Each structure stands twice: as C-alpha cells, then as structure tokens.
Amino acid sequence: MKTKENKKNNQKPQKAKITDQKLQDNINQTMQNDFSVKQTEEVKRAIDILSQTSKVIDLIKNKKNDEAKEELAKIIGSLEILITKDPKLGLIPVDIRSEIVDAVVDIPTAESIIETVKKAIDEGYYQAAKELLEGLTSAYIIYFYMLPLATYPDAMKIAAGLLEEGKTDEATVILIRSLNTLAIQKIEIPLPILRAEEFIKLAKKMMDSEDENKKDEAKLFLENAEYQLELAEIMGYGKKDKEYKELYEAIKILKKAIGEEKETEKMFTDLSEKIKNFKERLFFKK
Numbered sequence: 001m002k003t004k005e006n007k008k009n010n011q012k013p014q015k016a017k018i019t020d021q022k023l024q025d026n027i028n029q030t031m032q033n034d035f036s037v038k039q040t041e042e043v044k045r046a047i048d049i050l051s052q053t054s055k056v057i058d059l060i061k062n063k064k065n066d067e068a069k070e071e072l073a074k075i076i077g078s079l080e081i082l083i084t085k086d087p088k089l090g091l092i093p094v095d096i097r098s099e100i101v102d103a104v105v106d107i108p109t110a111e112s113i114i115e116t117v118k119k120a121i122d123e124g125y126y127q128a129a130k131e132l133l134e135g136l137t138s139a140y141i142i143y144f145y146m147l148p149l150a151t152y153p154d155a156m157k158i159a160a161g162l163l164e165e166g167k168t169d170e171a172t173v174i175l176i177r178s179l180n181t182l183a184i185q186k187i188e189i190p191l192p193i194l195r196a197e198e199f200i201k202l203a204k205k206m207m208d209s210e211d212e213n214k215k216d217e218a219k220l221f222l223e224n225a226e227y228q229l230e231l232a233e234i235m236g237y238g239k240k241d242k243e244y245k246e247l248y249e250a251i252k253i254l255k256k257a258i259g260e261e262k263e264t265e266k267m268f269t270d271l272s273e274k275i276k277n278f279k280e281r282l283f284f285k286k
Helices: 020-034 041-061 065-085 107-122 126-134 152-164 168-180 191-207 214-234 242-259 265-284
Strands: 091-102 138-148 183-190
Touching: 020 138, 020 191, 041 065, 041 091, 041 138, 041 152, 041 168, 065 152, 107 126, 107 214, 138 191, 152 168, 183 191, 191 214, 191 242, 191 265, 214 242, 242 265
Parallel strands: none
Antiparallel strands: 091 138, 138 183
C-alpha cells in the first residue's frame, strides 16, 4: 500500500516537454525492440509453410491439382524437418500484431470508474459492473500468431489425402481452416507502466544534456513517471505491495539528489532496473 507520504492529491503534474504522440512513438519503438519475431531458420521455414499453404489453395482453385499435390508434399516434408530437429517445438511465431486500448488517462477518471463499479456491485448490478470494469483499461496489447506443430502437420496430411481422392472442396476447407486457426498468444502490458519507464529514460537523457534547465526538466519527467505509477496502482495493475512503494521512494530520492546536485548516474540505473524488473515480473512473464 502507498504510505501517506507517497500519496498525492491526484493532480496531474505539469506536462513535460514531450508531445503525447512522441511519447507513444518512443514506447512503440521500445515494444518493437522487446517483442519481435526473430528470423531464425525455424521461423523462416514456418513462414514459408504458411505461404505455401496459401499457394496450394490457389492451385486447387485454378484446377492445378497435380501441382497442388507436389506443393503439399513439400509442406509436409518441411513440417517433418521441423519436428525431427526439435520434437519439443510446439509453437513457432510467424507474426506479431499490436493494438492500444487507452480508455483511462488520469487518476480521477480511474477513481470515478472504480466508485461506479463498487456502487453497481453493492446494488446487485453485476453485469453492469463487469462492463464498467472492461473500460478500466490502459494497455499495449500484443498478439503473437503461432504455427502449431501439434496440429498443423496432421491437417496437411488430411488435406493431402482428400486431394488424392479428388475431394478438392474438402481439401480446400481444411487448408483454409488451418490458416485461420493459428494459435494466438496475447500479452497485455499496462500503458501507465510503459509511460513511467519512458519518462525515467527521458529524465536520465535530460540530466546528461547541456540544457541550462536540465534539473527542473528532469524532475518534471520524474514527477510524470510517478503519476503514471500511481495511475497503474489505482487501476489494479500488479499488487498494491512494497514494489510500488520502493519505486515511489526511489523517485523521491532521485529528485532530491538532482536538486542537491549530487551524482545521479547510479540512481538512474537502479531505478531503471527496478521498473524493468517490475514490468517483466508482473506483466511480461516471458
């Protein structure tokens, strides 16, 4: 829980010198660096398999059944290579997509939703409370599309068998269904945590600059980071435990050190590591 010393009056700090769009662009770049499909041999082969599957569908559509059979045999062969190379390999990432859901942007909005939810529950309007809670979201959502080696090979063999029997329509249905039923892994990362992390990076960059107002600007970035952490805590992301308190305390000490013109390099490194570990432990779970 936050101590009285840490607790704010829920007033947003003065806006730091960065536009909302630039802040989001920075976060997007960080997410792309953290989450991307590494082009390993297995991934390249899996992507080729999906492309070949689409090709088989087109060949069947154009009545080129013999070519379709040959292409399907190649797909099955590629799948067997993947499985033989690593029998424990279950899912191979082939694509990543993301979306941003940002329904809550400040603490008063979050608290208003929470109070309305509590009232709805007290009065027995549970479904209404459920819908309201769905609006209590501020997240960067990542979807990993994965080729499932547990089911895809069998589907290809079934399609090949149907094609041999001349059942082109049935084979096409199996192939299309396989493409449309890739395994999807969803990761939801709270935007307030990502924003807090970015504000800390910007504060460090400001302190490393020659800006004559760098102390004030750096402290302002840190105040914005603190506000975002408070928003995340109020929204229920993670536990209301000592980790939030430690982050608040680290920011407080860092702001004081900046004001007193003390060395802050290690403090920034420690704070960045704290929020990185906090983020990964509670939200990434990689």
